[in-house]
Amino acid sequence: MIDAHLPILVLIPLFLGAVLVPAVGMSRRSLAYPTALLSLAATLGLAWRQLVVVMDSGTIRYRVAGWEPPYGIELYVDLLSAFVVLIIAVIAMLVVVYAGSAVKREIPGQEVGFFSVMLIMLIGLNGMVLTGDLFNLYVFFEVSSLSGYALMAVGGRKAPVAAFRYLILGTVGASCYLMGVGYLYVLTGSLNMMDVASLAPQLSENPAFLISAVLMVVGLGLKMALFPMHLWLPDAYTYASSTATAIIAPVMTKVSAYVLIRMLYFVYGMERLETVIPLGSVITWLGLTGVVVGSIMAIAQKDAKRMLAYSSVAQVAYIGVGIGLGTPLALVGALLHVMNHAAMKCCLFLVTGSVFRQTGSTRLDSFNGIGRRMPLTFLGFTVAALAMVGIPPTNGFFSKWYLVLGGLQKDAWAVVIVVVFSGLLTGAYFFRLLARIYTKPTDGQVETTAIGEPPPAMVAPVLLLAAMLLLLGLFNHWVVGNIIEPALPAALTERFSQAGF
């Protein structure tokens, strides 16, 4: 009984939380944190249940308020969406556990607003994943973006400007997406994704159809920060509060990547688009360039948060490479990286948050010799850094592994070479930082002393994430075999299984 309503139920604790946090927070500010925690715990449980149900009994198509599509809004939950919703829930849960002590220190007096806006953003992100309606997706898109601007604007002195820049570019992106939806609506008379997908094969030569696809790629690419549409990201991540970055960086770009996959492979039909315009190749090449440029920019940074921000540009670009390639294994790599990168980047940003809390800075200098002051936190950081470089058996290795295999499926040598060897660039900035963390400072540098671990609530999420990085690596085949592979579009896997894969 409950199972049938899961798609909407997942959102309800978030709605309740978003309203209750300010309500109880007004009288007692200290209650905001437990309320947010409670609502996310409920979401996490429901998201888990939802994935189990979808794995057991297949896709859930839920008609909101009983209205039939294409008139009513349909929530469409297949393995893919259930999987992404669970990722969001896990990351959000860990960040909120962490946020309790972090937010109080970093942006004092703003806890109530922070938690409330964060929950609204999560509604938006989850909605983007769950909905089966193109216009409804736009609504959730804007919900998540607007609350994202607010979250980012509350931070350092420069945060509002960075957030404003993001607002401008984000709005451009949203408008592109909306125009794309408009074209589709004119062509098909429907806003339901499945409906449009069933009509798409007859439209693939139609210029309006192609333009709408390009508009969607641009719109979602902006929100996903796919090179060269990433310009908003470094400032926004650097100046926002650490906790806000730790939630926005892992999930916001990933949800956009998910939507891009959903649109291109489930609605438009990538192989049909490819016969007319080389959309896939363009995305692949943008991705490859992004991997290289993002990594090189990261090497040049002097601030840890900014370095991680550029590294996000590079990591998202890997996902772009997978989406553009479009072989089953490349898509597996892209989707696995959605999960893997979310976990590693969350871990890394949480640690920079802890460093900021303890030392008051996130400049690379403040990491000197810090490994001995905060051994547990930096154990987690080290694992995450290795995962970013792609050292096996961490999960970061395996997403690249599938991308390489996907490249080989298509004899795409450029992809194979860039994906294999780009780890060197990642290694360049992470090993340099690790040497700083664990050894005596070189001449003229000051060692960070007289600090200790942050409170346990800020250490535990980091260690949990680090453990997840190892487990998701060692047992990646379980995730791939049970969730990701069955979630791929059937037409695609059939086409390649005939070719012997």
Added chain:
Amino acid sequence: MDQLIESWRPLYAIVVSLVAIPLIVVSGSRPNLREFWTLAAAFAKAGLVLSMLPWVLNGVQPYSRLWEITPGVELSLRVDTLGYVFALVASCLWVLTSFYSIGYVRGAKEHKQTRYFASFAFAVSSTIGIAFSGNLLTFLIFFEMLTLATYPLVIHKETAAARFAANKYLAYTLPAGMCLVFVTAWCVSKVGNVDFVPGGFLDSSLGSIAELRWVFLLAMLAVGVKAGIMPLHSWLPAAMAAPTPVSALLHAVAVVKAGVFGVLRITGFVFGPDLLRDIGVWTALAWVAGITLTVASLLAIRQDNLKRRLAYSTVGHLSYIVLGAAMLTPAAWTGSVLHLMFHATMKITLFFCAGAIYVRTHKENISDMHGIGRQMPFTMAAFAIGSLGLAGVPGVNGFVSKWNLAVGTLQADQAVFMILLLVSGVLNAAYFFPIVRVAFFEKNDEFPKFGEASPLMVVPLGITAIVSIVLGVAPNLGVHALDMARRIAAAVTGGAA
């Protein structure tokens, strides 16, 4: 084909030192307890490896059934004879190195000893993992773990030289690891099942000759860095900035041997002799190895720093093994496998000696060691034994492996490489014997009296020296080293040695 038997022992042998790491870290403030954990893990590991000897001698392969790690490829631990040989060397020498390490780090008052012992345990786990890997992907995983585990050991002293060495080490080994990722992915996408098979699992139908040559080149770059094949060797002398026990076990036994072990795996169990002949790369590999072993010996003569001289000597001797692998003949492979074992016992002796001298006298340069043999007679006697062995004098085990290598070059009708081996033997003598001469036959009256280092250091180096002699006289004594080497060679090359 060998018979398989399911057993958890291969897994336990790897995991036992991983389990020791948290225990070592937790007991960091109590050095005796901490060292107890290291020794316990070392003995447990050596015991587990030795307990598999009867199986291996009877042609049974212990196999730990783990899970599928990526579609179609299992995380596979399977102990074939070659893997066993490597694991045996690494685990037994770890026991000795552990005792020696304790003597060394306490004698030299090294800092951050907890990190040192923890990294050491991690490195040895990875090494045994490399040895027991049943397929290329598992090999890749442990190979990368070893790279990682060694990094803190190289940077250990945290001096400018150590930092430089550590960065150089990464700059060489990380790209190498990525080449291996490429090769593994290529193999998986071509054949799916990448289990090691004696004689190789690739064949010439899988791609054009040019493509197969590229893959082979990348594979050799991948393992060649750790194997110190020129021009990929220069991290190795730099890495001598590490504490001496690290140089001893990791840079004479585990890391570099993992490299040559990789060469043996790639040539014998991935490509296989037939394919290597088909695509005509074996002569190229042989020439690279031949040049390396000559040039490295020449460079060794010029080094005054003892550890650097040993490092260049290592580079040379690793290429003996590579050369044997490239010959693709039964006797050459026998020689290669034997040299993998025997070079380890001899070279670790020499490194132990260098460390003992350093701890007692803080002298690193050969030109300062006049007359040291009279003050540290046992140490320098062991050094002399190791030197004789590496120069190939009969009676020490180095002769046995070199003899087989020489026969192997003739089996392959490549007498020119035999000449290179002989020349290199002379060069070995040229760079080792002066050290012995300086130590024993020259006097230095200004020397203060030093005496031997602590028994924790002298006993291990005595044991390895004695083992070198015993195996030189009776190579089949104890673990049947010669039989095992012959069996591996027969399986790979398809002929009796």
